[in-house]
Structures are given as structure tokens and as C-alpha cells.
Amino acid sequence: MNVTVxxxxxxxxxxxxxxxxxxxxxxxxxxxxxxxxxxVNGVQDVRACQRVLVDGDSVRTRS
Ligand code: FES
Known part of the structure; x- marks a missing residue:
């Protein structure tokens, strides 16, 4: 899978x-x-340790 961080x-x-x-x-x-x-994909306050990635996800670590 490919995602972006x-x-x-x-x-x-x-x-x-x-x-x-x-x-x-x-x-x-x-x-x-x-x-x-x-x-993740524009949704804020997602817990990184609980959210399973799907192909194409866009993750931002800072706003
Ligand atoms: S809630 Fe503690 S690392 Fe994710």
C-alpha cells in the first residue's frame, strides 16, 4: 500500500x-x-496507534 505522511x-x-x-x-x-x-484524510484527532492504514491515506502529523 502507498500512503503519505x-x-x-x-x-x-x-x-x-x-x-x-x-x-x-x-x-x-x-x-x-x-x-x-x-x-488522517482531513479528519483531526485520530489516534495513530489505533487507526489501521488503508491504501491512499494521507496522514499529517502537524497542523
Ligand atoms: S493513545 Fe497512546 S500512543 Fe496512541
């Missing part, structure tokens, strides 16, 4: 979460701390 093309495997391609934003990794919020 802050406009940069990144390869991802099916089933991987956003956290797998932007590990720098992850803290607890289990959906508890809410410190891994990113924007």
Missing part, C-alpha cells in the same frame, strides 16, 4: 496502523494516552 510517500503493509509509519508520535501504543493524535 506530511506529503511524503511511504510504503505500508496491510494491517499496519498509522503508528507503524510515524512511530515518533506514539507513547503508550495501546489507545490510552491520546498523545498520538494525527490528522
Amino acid at each position: 506530511d506529503g511524503v510517500p511511504v510504503s505500508a503493509q496491510p494491517g499496519q496502523t498509522v503508528a507503524a509509519v510515524v512511530p515518533s508520535v506514539v507513547f503508550c501504543g495501546i489507545g490510552v494516552c491520546f498523545d498520538c493524535l494525527v490528522e
